[in-house]
Amino acid sequence: MKTKLTKSNLRDARTGYIFILPFVVLFAVFKVYPLIYGFAVSFLGRNSIRTVSDTTFVGLENYVKVLQSNSFWTSLEKSFQYALIYTVVVMVGGFLTAMLLNRKFRGRTFVRTMAYLPYVTNVIAIGIVLKYLFNPTKGPINAIFRAFGEAGPKWFSSPDLALPMTAIIGAWLAMAFNTITILAALQDIPNDLFEVADIEGASGLQRIRYIVLPMISSALFMLLTITVINSFKSYTTVVSLTNGGPASSSRVLSLQIYEDAFTYMKFSIAAAEGTLFTLIIIAFNKILDKVRAVWENR
Amino acid sequence: MKKIVCTALLIVAAASMLFAQGSNESATASTEQRVVTTVCRASYANEEWYNRMNADFEAETGIHVDVQPTPGNDDDHDAKVNIDLLAGRTIDVIPSLGPKFYYERVEAGFFAPLSELAAAAGVDVNSVYGGYLPADESGEFYSVPVKQELWCVFFNRNLFDAAGVPYPEGPWTWDEYVETAKKLTDPSKGIYGSHMSIDPPWTIMLAKQEEIPLYKEDGTCNFDDPRWREAIEFYATLGNELKVQMSVEEFKNENASWNYYALAGDHIAMFPNGNWFTRLLNSQTDYPKDWSYGVAPMPSTGNENGANNLVSMGYVSVNKNAAHPEEALEYVLWLGENQWKYEGGIPALATLSEEDKNLAFSSVADASNGQVTVDEIYNAWINTGLGTTESDIIGTAAGEYDNIVEDELEAYFLGLQSIDVTIDNVVNRVNEAIKNVQ
Amino acid sequence: MGKQIKNSAGSKALTLTAWLIALVALFPFFMMVLISFRVSGDAYEPFYYIIKPTMENYKTVFLHKNYLDWYSNTIVTVVITILLRLLVTLPASYAFSRLKFKGRGFILGLLLATMMVPGETTMVPRYLYFKTLHLLDTKWSIILPEITEVFYLMLMTEFFRSIPEDFSEAARIDGCSHPRILSSIFLPLSGPSIATTVLFSFINIWNNFLDPYLFINSIDKQMITPALKFFQERGGANIPVQLAGASLAIIPILILFTVTQKYFVAGVSSSGIKG
Structure with a gap:
């Protein structure tokens, strides 16, 4: 359809602006402005409890300090490790669960409802319970290991496992969103495709490879975008499961930012870290977009 | 759809009623x-x-x-x-x-x-x-x-009785403390002679008692003083080599808090802590226990300037x-x-x-139901023959200093890094923190 | 609809796996409720340990003078946020999906780009900014930034795009205004989409820990999730009481979840009208 400059089109445009105005204004004031504000604060000298209202411009000093500090790079690395594990588990787990729950079997409604349960939970409460379940000496999980004469892994208190564990738990809590979306997308696949597959005698894996995956690929890419975005929101999960420990082994960047700002009152340093983190995430997403475009145009 | 709108409206109505009620209440409360x-x-x-x-x-x-x-x-x-x-x-x-x-x-x-x-x-x-x-x-x-x-050593009388070891008395040294702990430790029963938490000041106790300065003359971090290292190594030895107390790794696995020791402390013979801990030990309703406790003064380091109790x-x-x-x-x-x-x-x-x-x-003493007497408390807390020194880290960027020490020492105790790296990290990170504040 | 696999042994194994997933999801809940009936000292006892169940924890929760405050604060905040979110997002989605105006693609692209920024990285500037706006310690510090979530804009816009052009074109020819089309044609069709938005918004805001923890400081204004952390004893959290509070706090979500379940599964597919 070609756009003609008619009276009705003009009115449409005006309605359009009016309709998006509240959203855009609120978005600018409460989402964009804090970003700019943070950017501005990162150039000030508000780095102790005494200088919280300081307005001295210090240039790039905070950025230099942050980029030179080990803790920034290690916690950035932890954030990406978390994001990677989280994304893989959510995507693969969400897909497999959806495939399982899409089959007809007795008690399917019940099983589906249960599978969504982790998504509605309060991380704080479930964190307490999980710490109990995975307690190496008293938890039921290691009791199973001990029954076989093994001590079992140390889970959250092992420096090697703490971060992957939190990422997997975070993914398990969030996975239901993907499961639901994929289940819905699966319902859109025309039945005759499967009928053809039946006639051809296709195996289960072949069905997934040649029918399911191509048919839901756009949903999967949408989910991937959302999952990657969510994968960097690790604060609450990490705080309620390991609080960054043991010995900083699960200290992700958001924890570091929080601590720098609200425990040590280094607001400008924290703002610089936040700004850098934001830029890195945006750059990372841009690269993912490119990869995705290449993939889709194969 | 209608159902949803209706439900939403109902929730809003109910919520606003609750809300209105709440604000009325607070208005009436602020009278004269x-x-x-x-x-x-x-x-x-x-x-x-x-x-x-x-x-x-x-x-x-x-x-x-x-x-x-x-x-x-x-x-x-x-x-x-x-x-x-x-x-x-x-x-x-x-x-x-x-x-x-x-x-x-x-x-x-x-x-x-x-x-x-x-x-x-x-x-x-x-x-x-x-x-x-x-x-x-x-x-x-x-x-x-x-x-x-004020700090003191709490001990479990029943475990001392069972092991036939006389109750500790001041003045004594950390060497004597360790000897006593060895006699009481019994791995077959899961009994440890000692328990000290994994945070400062326990982990740096000896240097704290000797009042080793935290900062150098020029205001930078003084954690590279050998006495800090010795104090840390002393703590690590207790759990890792002498095994008279839970190692840091075991402690982490236990995932337990203080109330746990007040409650389930029947397998720990001695635990240095602040005098506030009596409130837990005396609370038979919140922390029921079937053993009685005693108090002894803090051991000293044996060096002439190490005869100090901690105070907060x-x-x-x-x-x-x-x-x-x-x-x-x-x-x-x-x-x-x-x-x-x-x-x-x-x-x-x-x-x-x-x-x-x-x-x-x-x-x-009354609240303890005869577990400890006024004299015993007085001798363990006040009449110790010891001086006093602040238990906390005080000075520039103290909060961060404290957290860095806790963090790096934990990595050392868990065997993730050597003592040299630990001390270096503490000094570098603390100096960085000090610089940021200035 | 996926066809059942013929091989009955394989089929049974898959069904069993599905049930296993459900049980793994259920078990922590079961434990949460179970531990909430224990005394504090028994919190870490083995999971089969149930001796002496106590109601004391629930009594502690109910008798806490602020528990109802936290509950009602959270409900009020969640409801206001969701209503404002819908009020602002629906017209914007309509505009982005149906109306042509200059800069439409650019603005939408900009909004999508900022979606990538996790809120956690802006907690510091938000705190300092809300301080200057005197929003700290009010529920508006939670509500205002939550109103515009690009995710829901995206969800709704995608959904509106899937509504056939003919519907709105016919109404336009009949002389309907855009607000009219939105309210009388699009809105009735978007039940599933709105249900999805309501449910996900409810869950996310209800379970939000960091924002209220940072921005609210009066005990009677606190929200339920961070408020669970008020149940402490010397040396640490009073675990059974916190879990009792959490068990009670999850009830509204479970109710909403059950009520909207049918809707939101359809809503995410956003395809009911396509065929």
């Missing part, structure tokens, strides 16, 4: 009565003595104490209070338990100066608190001391943005003279009458 507001740790708000103390204050002065706890554990408390103070919160009275954040808050100018106000109220603070008053050179002070927490002061201050400054002053001065009576702690008063002394210690 004088009020003072104070923050406290969430754990305090649930303790009987704390509420009884505030009720008595109200009965005496007619001022109602509006207690505002902070969510989270005791560690979260100080950070949250700082965040709130920065937000310009007008809460009146701010307690600082342990000086970790106290000096920072004074420097940040959060507190109102009290010298003139106290003089106007007719209280001669110097004669009441003497050397305990945290006054600067000009005589100005921003807080009133409410208590001192508790202060209360008036917010400079206080909404009720007069009531706040009255409350703070009252707490200074009375809080210890309720908390069962050691007052920070210059002169204590024999009667008060008896009261301070007999309340603990």
